[in-house]
Amino acid sequence: MMWQLYKEISGNLILTFYFAQAPQQNVKNINKHAVLDLIRFTPGGISRAGIAKVIGLSRAAVSTIVNDLIEVGIIRDAEQRTKTSGRPRMLLEINPNAGYIVGIDMGASHIRILLSNFGAETIAEKEMGFKIADGPDACITQANTLLEDILRENDLDLSMLAAIGIGVPGPIDSDAGMVIAPPIMPGWDRFPIRDTLSALWGRPVSVNNDAELGALGEWAYGAGRGARDLAYIKVGTGIGAGLLIDGRIYRGATGSAGEIGHLTMDNDGPLCTCGNRGCLEAFSGGNAIAKQAMQAVHSAKRTRLALNDLGEISAKDVAIAAQHGDLVAQQIMAQAGGHLGVAIAGLVNIFNPDIIVVGGGVAQIGDLFLEPVRREVMRRSLPAAANNVRITTAVLGKRSSSLGAVVQALSLAIYDVAEGKYVLKNESVEVA
Numbered sequence: 290m291m292w293q294l295y296k297e298i299s300g301n302l303i304l305t306f307y308f309a310q311a312p313q314q315n316v317k318n319i320n321k322h323a324v325l326d327l328i329r330f331t332p333g334g335i336s337r338a339g340i341a342k343v344i345g346l347s348r349a350a351v352s353t354i355v356n357d358l359i360e361v362g363i364i365r366d367a368e369q370r371t372k373t374s375g376r377p378r379m380l381l382e383i384n385p386n387a388g389y390i391v392g393i394d395m396g397a398s399h400i401r402i403l404l405s406n407f408g409a410e411t412i413a414e415k416e417m418g419f420k421i422a423d424g425p426d427a428c429i430t431q432a433n434t435l436l437e438d439i440l441r442e443n444d445l446d447l448s449m450l451a452a453i454g455i456g457v458p459g460p461i462d463s464d465a466g467m468v469i470a471p472p473i474m475p476g477w478d479r480f481p482i483r484d485t486l487s488a489l490w491g492r493p494v495s496v497n498n499d500a501e502l503g504a505l506g507e508w509a510y511g512a513g514r515g516a517r518d519l520a521y522i523k524v525g526t527g528i529g530a531g532l533l534i535d536g537r538i539y540r541g542a543t544g545s546a547g548e549i550g551h552l553t554m555d556n557d558g559p560l561c562t563c564g565n566r567g568c569l570e571a572f573s574g575g576n577a578i579a580k581q582a583m584q585a586v587h588s589a590k591r592t593r594l595a596l597n598d599l600g601e602i603s604a605k606d607v608a609i610a611a612q613h614g615d616l617v618a619q620q621i622m623a624q625a626g627g628h629l630g631v632a633i634a635g636l637v638n639i640f641n642p643d644i645i646v647v648g649g650g651v652a653q654i655g656d657l658f659l660e661p662v663r664r665e666v667m668r669r670s671l672p673a674a675a676n677n678v679r680i681t682t683a684v685l686g687k688r689s690s691s692l693g694a695v696v697q698a699l700s701l702a703i704y705d706v707a708e709g710k711y712v713l714k715n716e717s718v719e720v721a
């Protein structure tokens with residue numbers, strides 16, 4: 290029998306229709322996952338009738354599945370929303386009070402943690418300075434302290450978390466739960482991140498690439514809702530891309546697809562962290578922006594950045610100066626944006642996306658950085674692709690990746706509950 294299924298990617302079900310032979314014993318769970326995903330990710334919500342139509346099951350079959358899921362407490366009827374005419378639609382929703390999960394984004398220079406309920410609503414969040422280059426021992430100690438703090442401050446303990454999602458800035462072997470030869474993560478090569486953390490915390494852990502999580506976060510809750518072909522470009526200390534192609538996260542053969550930061554822009558350009566010369570990251574990454582600002586100050590250019598200690602200027606300082614009208618800082622940001630635009634023009638030519646979401650710390654400055662990107666894409670991509678693509682900043686701001694980690698953690702938790710592997714014990718969850 291041919292079934293219309295959803296494709297599972299690293300524990301996260303992305304709405305992808307394809308036809309395959311489903312093993313009979315899994316069909317029930319596959320249908321439950323499909324129903325849960327439609328409830329989680331359909332923009333504007335979905336009713337029982339809507340689910341039946343999309344999945345192609347009978348209304349009765351959908352009712353059985355929905356009743357099972359209501360029974361275990363994972364979904365509920367949403368408040369009735371009346372349309373201007375006709376009968377009210379009874380929408381379903383994930384029961385936000387079903388439990389707690391945590392998403393942690395370990396970046397090159399910051400760590401962010403979100404405590405959420407099952408409705409992916411943020412209950413609490415924290416961000417602090419962090420150096421992924423300090424290696425696993427120091428970083429895990431810091432992440433653990435942050436997790437203990439946020440739990441204590443909200444009167445929770447580890448046993449009350451259904452799952453934890455982690456993002457890291459390196460190429461992932463998702464089956465093994467580790468990074469392979471990451472350019473900016475010294476000491477982490479093949480370190481068993483997922484297994485170490487799930488042993489430490491005693492909870493299910495999902496580990497993914499941060500840019501990929503950014504794509505997922507923006508697709509689920511941000512600028513890319515409902516998009517089928519989306520690229521999320523994370524511009525922070527380094528630069529990476531998460532690709533959603535035809536509705537699925539695309540990782541490539543060995544998990545390193547989307548490493549746009551190491552696209553060669555100039556054979557003889559500045560040295561990159563990866564050891565090559567002239568990579569995009571060496572022109573437009575946070576470190577490159579800071580370095581250019583230091584050079585400008587050193588060569589006695591007229592800029593308010595000269596008020597900073599030389600050697601301590603960050604990309605954030607440059608962005609703030611640019612927003613305050615500093616011409617030198619604006620030129621540095623515009624050049625960085627221009628180089629990024631050249632690289633993105635190539636991406637647009639190759640992969641013809643609907644939407645490019647530019648996120649990460651550097652992109653928070655907005656149009657000062659994004660306008661040069663748009664200009665280069667319009668100039669260099671083929672019109673058929675360039676005229677169609679929308680280039681926008683991340684709606685979720687600096688939280689795209691941590692919300693992607695929340696999506697992944699929720700996938701682990703929600704499917705476990707639906708399959709009876711995890712029993713809900715929290716009666717109610719307060720959202721601040």
Ligand SMILES: [Zn+2]
Pocket residue numbers: 550551552561562563564565568570
């Ligand atoms: Zn490089």
